[in-house]
Amino acid sequence: MKIVTWNVNGLRACITKGFYEYASQSGADMICLQETKMQxxxxxxxLPGYEQYWNSAVRKGYSGTAVFTKTSPLAVKRHFDRPGHDDEGRVLTLEYEKFYLVNAYSPNAKEKLARIDYRMEWEDALREYLLGLDEKKPVIYCGDLNVAHEEIDLKNPKTNRGNAGFSDQERAKMTQLLESGFIDVFRDKYPETTGRYTWWSYRFNARANNAGWRIDYFIVSRRIKDAVKDILLRDDVFGSDHCPVELDMEL
Incomplete structure (x- = not known):
């Protein structure tokens, strides 16, 4: 089973930059998208052969998630029952026989951490939601989580310390999630690997210089870690300021 996660930074724009070509050659059973920016x-x-499920923001042209899947889910949920967190189309959950697939686009804490209080509320609410699912069956949680967890996960940790996506608060929430029974698949598989990122600013030739951040993840219930075959960061694929991440599992 192959699952892809990709922040496409506007799906309609990404379609003109090779989205269909990548999707068709990926061999993915499920493609999870964030920041679709469309209804x-x-x-x-x-995408022939794929069913489509969407969770769009109330505000048009903003945020949004989607999942394209070759396998029909048992159920689909477009919110996570936490008041105040369901208007921006940020979470889409598909239930399957052996697992839950949760596709998420975490809110950005913004410049000078203007939205950090909301981000902390979001992290607590989503962790509680994931733990509730995990009590029933294993969880595969993926998406643009808008945090580089450790210094190894971005090119310039010292100059970015305290900025959105690398604040102590956001990093601590990721630690708390992992300690509650989940693993960061890429870092579990490749604990010492450096220079591998999933997002690059459009400024300062960041992608050409590989001055990136690893903020797109697959996080799975610890009890299914042995089902992971491999995980690939497809930094050779363009079309967005993020690259796709591919997870191979046998469940």
Whole structure:
């Protein structure tokens, strides 16, 4: 089973930059997208063989998640029952026989951490939601989580310390999530690997210089870690300021 996560930074724009070509050659059973920036039906998305599930923000052209899947889910949930967190289309959950797939686009804490209080509320609410699912069956949680967990996860940790995505508060929440029974698949598989990122600023030739951040994740219930075959950060794939991440599992 192969699952892809990709922040496409506007799906309609990404379609003009190779989205279909990547999707068709990826061999993915499920493709989880973040920051679709569109409502369902605003474009005719042509992915033969895939069912489409969407969670769009109330505000048009903003945020949004989608999952394209070859396997019909048992159930689909477009919110996570936490008041105040369901208007931005940030979480989409598909239930399967052996696991839950949770596709998420975590809110950015913004410049000078203007939205950090909301981000902390979000982290606590989502962790509680994931733990509730995990009591029933294992969880595969993926998406743009908008945090580089450790210094190894970004090119310039010292100059970014305290900035959105690398604040002590956000990093601590990631630690808390992992300590509650989950693993960061890439770091578990490749604990010492450096220079591998999933997002690069459009400024300062960041991608050409590989001055990036690893903020796109697969996080799974610890009890299924042995089902992971491999995880790939596809930094050779363009079309967005993020690259796709591919997870191979046998469940």
């Amino acid at each position: 369902e039906g605003q474009a005719d998305i042509q």
